[in-house]
Amino acid sequence: AQTVTQSQPEMSVQEAETVTLSCTYDTSESDYYLFWYKQPPSRQMILVIRQEAYKQQNATENRFSVNFQKAAKSFSLKISDSQLGDAAMYFCAYNTDKLIFGTGTRLQVFP
Amino acid sequence: GAVVSQHPSWVICKSGTSVKIECRSLDFQATTMFWYRQFPKQSLMLMATSNEGSKATYEQGVEKDKFLINHASLTLSTLTVTSAHPEDSSFYICSADRTQTGAGSGNTIYFGEGSWLTVV
Numbered sequence: 001a002q003t004v005t006q007s008q009p010e011m012s013v014q015e016a017e018t019v020t021l022s023c024t025y026d027t028s029e030s031d032y033y034l035f036w037y038k039q040p041p042s043r044q045m046i047l048v049i050r051q052e053a054y055k056q057q058n059a060t061e062n063r064f065s066v067n068f069q070k071a072a073k074s075f076s077l078k079i080s081d082s083q084l085g086d087a088a089m090y091f092c093a094y095n096t097d098k099l100i101f102g103t104g105t106r107l108q109v110f111p
Numbered sequence: 112g113a114v115v116s117q118h119p120s121w122v123i124c125k126s127g128t129s130v131k132i133e134c135r136s137l138d139f140q141a142t143t144m145f146w147y148r149q150f151p152k153q154s155l156m157l158m159a160t161s162n163e164g165s166k167a168t169y170e171q172g173v174e175k176d177k178f179l180i181n182h183a184s185l186t187l188s189t190l191t192v193t194s195a196h197p198e199d200s201s202f203y204i205c206s207a208d209r210t211q212t213g214a215g216s217g218n219t220i221y222f223g224e225g226s227w228l229t230v231v
Binding site: 006035037042043045047050091095097098099100101102103104 | 145149154157160204220221224225
């Protein structure tokens, strides 16, 4: 069965600094998708970034980028120039026919 | 961008009654929708996969007779919590799978706003 592990329950970063959230997963599939979702206090799930497993190039979306290491089954999220609005729960997720979430990392951003 | 609407946002029901939550994809057709449950300070737990025109696929440990899922059209899935009990109180959230073709193809999953259920 596929599993997703986020080993950091909480992380903190100072405004304008960079922070990296870790995620590892376990699968026997070769073709899949990986996602990072942000969940603010409103509970709305917001897609941050998506990575296709067949693509070697790491996905980037403005201040958000990933370090995808397929052989190591690692998918970390880097947030550059952190902003107060980045504070939220962040979930790593793995998808083939269904989306499986990690346990989440709570990110705090200090001014 | 794609929008998924969930209704109601909040619902309070009496113990023993049933309550229905709707999940609609507003600007795309979704052959597959998913229902999740989220306890406070925890992750999203997949309850079931809803397939248009066929029976839902439930995850292990989820009571299919208690959590009835119907996916009658390509834009609507419903979750009915039957004979609700206080322990069913939770945040329920749906998502819809949008498969795109062409440049940047692949699937993207969009989430509804979620529904808070309180059983008293």
